[in-house]
Amino acid sequence: MLQKTMKAAILKEFHSDLIIETVPIPSPGHGEVLVRVKASGLCASDLHIQDGMLPTVTLPFTPGHEMAGIVEELGEGVTGLSVGEHVVCAIDITCGVCRFCRRGKQNLCKSLVRIGFERNGSHEQYCVVPAENLFPIRRDIPFAQAAIIPDAVVCMYHAIKNQGKVTAGDRVLLLGVGGLGLQGVQIARYFGAQVYATSRQDKKLEIAKQFGAHGVINTRTQDLIEEISRLTQGEMCDVIFDNIGIQTSIETCLSVLRPGGKIVVVGYNDSQFTASYQDLVIREKEIIGIRGSTRQDLAEAIRLVEDGIVTPYVSNTFSLEEINAGLHCLRRGESFGRTVVLM
Ligand SMILES: [Zn+2]
Ligand SMILES: [Zn+2]
Incomplete structure (x- = not known):
């Protein structure tokens, strides 16, 4: 009873x-x-x-x-x-x-x-x-x-699949890997991306590597632009997920994004940011957002977990x-x- x-x-x-x-x-x-x-x-x-x-x-x-x-x-x-x-x-x-x-x-x-x-x-x-x-x-x-799954996993899934439209061979950067980013590493791998992750903590980068990140960068001790340039042979990133969401993180993203690439803003902490017209108009860089997920996304994310693709x-x-x-x-x-x- x-x-x-x-x-x-x-x-x-x-x-x-x-x-x-x-x-x-x-x-x-x-x-x-x-x-x-x-x-x-x-x-x-x-x-x-x-x-x-x-x-x-x-x-x-x-x-x-x-x-x-x-x-x-x-x-x-x-x-x-x-x-x-x-x-x-x-x-x-x-x-x-x-x-x-x-x-x-x-x-x-x-x-x-x-x-x-x-x-x-x-x-x-x-x-x-x-x-x-x-x-x-x-x-x-x-x-x-x-x-x-209904929050951290599926939000990253929606961000990567629907907003970032990540496909095989894309060079994907997850700026800031924590509760969201570590799920994102696995999902971006599932879509066939080359995955790079940043953090200021080596422990998080270690975990990102265990989940399949191809390259990790400690932004406290390493130069991000130099490292991304090296990892991508100067091509820079196709899609970037900004899990931090402050003015300087958007600026950082724009500096390592290729022309025509996308920034998906996942985290937000500052109330506003600025970006240059040059980046948007001349270089066709896109900055897009993500809110939650759809029912379809959740059904798919559950499937990825049940199939052992995402832990x-x-x-x-x-x-x-x-x-x-x-x-x-x-x-x-x-x-x-x-x-x-x-x-
Ligand atoms: Zn939440
Ligand atoms: Zn409605």
């Missing part, structure tokens, strides 16, 4: 720790599913939420948008899922009828609601979500790895009781890959 209460990590005040509280287990409504959360990823967005930077978040609030778990109970009208099935959960709840949804660009839906942003998320033992957001995943995929890289795990320690670790930049709370 289902227990009636659960533990949830709740943000009650901005700029303060989450508080673990015992609360009633929610019931799934029509078209919804109660998921027993087994793993919930921690993301830089959780820090932004804690810092009060997201105007759509109202307190008290349970964050968490990278969820893997087991179907516990089906709400009325739910078909196609069964109790006990392992699932991961798409973050975006989309309207299905707007111009973007109808064209398969659910990530740009006009009425977007995000789990763990505009409604309570998965830093809790049980979470109710729309059935439509759930994707079954094979039982032998560890929950910690599964949890980061979601989780470097740190914490229990729900230790969630604040996990968030502090993330804030101090101490984690090499993604950080996940295991229930």
Whole structure:
């Protein structure tokens, strides 16, 4: 018989720790599913939420948008899922009828609601979500790895496949390899690219190499332009993923991008950047963004994980009781890959 209460990590005040509280287990409504959360990823967005930077978040609030778990109970009208099935959960709840949804660009839906942003998320033992957001995943995929597919893995997948349009032989640079970049190395390899990665930490570069990077550059001790020029025999990069997102990182990207090449802005920290008309008009360099992913992307990313082509890289795990320690670790930049709370 289902227990009636659960533990949830709740943000009650901005700029303060989450508080673990015992609360009633929610019931799934029509078209919804109660998921027993087994793993919930921690993301830089959780820090932004804690810092009060997201105007759509109202307190008290349970964050968490990278969820893997087991179907516990089906709400009325739910078909196609069964109790006990392992699932991961798409973050975006989309309207299905707007111009973007109808064209398969659910990530740009006009009425977007995000789990763990505009409604309570998965830093809790049980979470109710729309059935439509759930994707079954094979039982032998560890929950910690599964949890980061709907965010870290699939965002890089969308960035590399749809925005960067990476194809075999492309010289791809991942500027800044951490929680996102280390997934990106594997995905860019899958598309047949020559993959280069940068970091200021040798440990991260070591991991990038293990995941198949052809060349790594420590930007603290090495000259990026010189190294890229050497690695590409002066051709420079075809596609660059900027996981840092500050003025100087965009400038750096433009300096090692070939004419006609693309910069995909994945991370963003500064509110604005400038670029030269020369680069855009004379050299036809493109700077494009990426937001989330589509349902199709998620289905494909799950497949890559199930087929062993991509191994979601989780470097740190914490229990729900230790969630604040996990968030502090993330804030101090101490984690090499993604950080996940295991229930
Ligand atoms: Zn996130
Ligand atoms: Zn829509």
